[in-house]
Amino acid sequence: xxxxxxxxxxxxxxxxxxxxxxxxxxxxxxxxxxxxxxxxxxxxxxxxxxxxxxxxxxxxxxxxxxxxxxxxxxxxxxxxxxxxxxxxxxxxxxxxxxxxxxxxxxxxxxxxxxxxxxxxxxxxxxxxxxxxxxxxxxxxxxxxxxxxxxxxxxxxxxxxxxxxxxxxxxxxxxxxxxxxxxxxxxxxxxxxxxxxxxxxxxxxxxxxxxxxxxxxxxxxxxxxxxxxxxxxxxxxxxxxxxxxxxxxxxxxxxxxxxxxxxxxxxxxxxxxxxxxxxxxxxxx
Numbered sequence: 001x002x003x004x005x006x007x008x009x010x011x012x013x014x015x016x017x018x019x020x021x022x023x024x025x026x027x028x029x030x031x032x033x034x035x036x037x038x039x040x041x042x043x044x045x046x047x048x049x050x051x052x053x054x055x056x057x058x059x060x061x062x063x064x065x066x067x068x069x070x071x072x073x074x075x076x077x078x079x080x081x082x083x084x085x086x087x088x089x090x091x092x093x094x095x096x097x098x099x100x101x102x103x104x105x106x107x108x109x110x111x112x113x114x115x116x117x118x119x120x121x122x123x124x125x126x127x128x129x130x131x132x133x134x135x136x137x138x139x140x141x142x143x144x145x146x147x148x149x150x151x152x153x154x155x156x157x158x159x160x161x162x163x164x165x166x167x168x169x170x171x172x173x174x175x176x177x178x179x180x181x182x183x184x185x186x187x188x189x190x191x192x193x194x195x196x197x198x199x200x201x202x203x204x205x206x207x208x209x210x211x212x213x214x215x216x217x218x219x220x221x222x223x224x225x226x227x228x229x230x231x232x233x234x235x236x237x238x239x240x241x242x243x244x245x246x247x248x249x250x251x252x253x254x255x256x257x258x259x260x261x262x263x264x265x266x267x268x269x270x271x272x273x274x275x276x277x278x279x280x281x282x283x284x
Contacts, residue, residue, distance in 0.1 A: 001252045001254065001259055001261075001266045002252060003249040003250070003251060003252050003261070004133055004134055004246050004251045004252060004253065005101055005102065005134070005246050005247055005249060005251075006249045007101070010034065010035060010036060010037050010038045010247065011036065011037040011038070011101045011102055011243070011246065011247035012037070012038060012040045012098065012099055012100045012101045012102070013027075013037050013038065013039050013040065013100060013101070013102050013103070013104050013243060014039075014040060014041055014042065014043065014095045014098040014100035014102075014103050014104070015039060015041070015042035015043070015055070015103075015104050015105075015106050016042070016043055016044070016091070016103060016104070016105050016106070016108045016110075016112075017042060017043075017044050017049060017051050017105070017106040017107050017108055018044060018045065018046050018049055018107055018108050018109040018110065019046070019049055019050060019051060019107045019109070020049070020050045020051045020054065020107065021042065021044075021049070021051030021054060021055055021106045021107060022051075022106065022107065022231045022232070022235065022236065023104070023106040023107065023138050023231070023235045023236055023239045024039065024042060024051070024055060024104065024106040025051075025054060025055070025236075026232070026235070026236025026237070026239065026240065027039060027104070027236070027239060027240055027243065028058055029236075030240040030243075030244070032240065032243075032244045032247070036243075036244050036247040036248055037102075037243050037244065037246075037247035039058075039059055039104075040059070040098040040099060040100060041059050041060045041061070041062065041095075041097065041098035041100075042055050042059055042060075042061045042062070042106075043061070043062040043063065043064055043091070043094050043095060043098075044061070044062075044063055044064070045063070045064055045065065045066045045067070045110065046063075046066075047063050051106070051107075060097070060098075062094055062097070064090060064091055064094040065087075065090065067084075067087055067110070070086075070087050070090060071083060071087070074086070081121065081122055084113045085113065085114055085115065085127075087113075088112065088113045088114060088115055088116050089115055091116065092115055092116060092130055100131070101134065102131060102134040102135070102136070102243070102246060102247075103116065103131045103134065103135040103136070104135075104136050104137075104239065104243065105135065105136065105137040105138070105197060106138070106239075108137070111199070111201060112135060112197050112199075113199065114127045114129050114199075115127065115129050115130050116129050116130060116131050116135060117129040117131065117132055117135050117197055117198060117199065118132040118133075118198075119199050120199075133196055133253050134246070135196065135197040136194055136195070136196060136197065136207065136239070136242055136243065136246075137194070137195060137196075137197045137202075137204075138192055138193070138194050138235045138238060138239050139174075139178065139192065139193045139194075139195065139202050140178055140179050140190075140192050140227055140230050140231070140234070140235060141173035141174075141178035141179060141181075141182050141190055141191075141192070141193065142156070142173060142182070142187075142190055142191050142193060142209065142272075143171050143173065143174070143193040143195060143202060143206055144156035144171075144193070144206060144209065144271055144272035144273075145171070145172045145173055145187075146163070146166065146169040146170060146171060146172060147169065147170060147171075147172040148166070148167075148168045148169045149168060152172060152185075153166065153169060155169075155271045155272065156209065156270060156271060156272025156275065157270050157271075157272065158270060158271045158272075159268070159270065159271065160205070160256065160257045160258075160268075160269075160270070160271045161255075161257060162271075163271050171202060171203070172185070173185075173187075173190075174201060174202035174203075175201065175202065177223075178202075179223045179224075179226055179227040179230070180220050180223040182215070183215060183218055183219065183220040183222070183223055183226070184220040187215055188214070188215055188216050189212045189213060189214055189215055189216075189279070190212070190213050190215050190226075190230075191209050191210045191211065191212050191213060191234060191238075192209070192210040192230055192234035192235045192238045193206055193208075193209050193210075193238070193273075194206070194207045194208045194209075194238045194239055194241075194242040194273075195207060195273075196253075205253065205256055205257070205258050205273070206258075206271065206272055206273035207242040207245070207246075207251070207258065207273045207274065208238045208239075208241045208242040208245070208273050208274045208275075208276065209238065209272055209273055209274070209275050209276065210230075210233075210234035210235070210237055210238035210276050211233075211234065211237070211276045211277060211278035211279060211280050212278070212279045212280065213226070213229070213230060213233070213234060213279075213280045213281075213282055214279055214280065214281050214282070215282075218282070225282075226282055229280075229282040230282075233280050233282075234280070237276065238276065241274065241276060242274075245260065245274065249261070250262070252266065257269070258273060260274060
């Protein structure tokens, strides 16, 4: 089985972000940073992003055009798929200086497209992206919780191939309001999820889930406080673990299922990916 990364040097990681880039900052404190992997630079489409000043002491930070700016400057129709491909090719050009092997999305408020990730074209043709299966995103909820419209299905321990046979199921806690939605649904515990970025928002194989957070008694209106806690205690550690697994040559993918190498033996990961130990108390 072919690892996603197998070069005999630290894996080079480029960061894309829109805001504070908190997950990227946490990676700088990871003992594996500089050993298994190294952030070689960061880029943002938002010139006002607070993460720019936070990251600049540690790395080169570049800005690239927003989508609307790019389409207008180049006379492109933003509704055409070819225009979107050209825009993300512009982003790839920006990343070239970082010589990246992988990309980490640290609070990127954009939908990543080909040629960064792989994508099926309008005629059904498959385009393989430059960072296909090596673009990771962190989400502040448990993406292994599914719904068929009537009940929740906790699929973290299931075989990923079995999920395909669950008709009408989709990930329950996706999108910008995931923390609020989980609390409103009465979830007693939650966690952050690192997954491979795809064309579909908050889809893609799950790589790592953070330690659980005890959400007992936390009201939906308190979601922001919980989400701030998770940025530090869940998002960052989960991203560190996912990047380290990839950089150590311990991750492979086959037919959209992930495999983990332990003791030189490849084992298929469940639908919920690698589960980190522990239960965190945000009230402590």
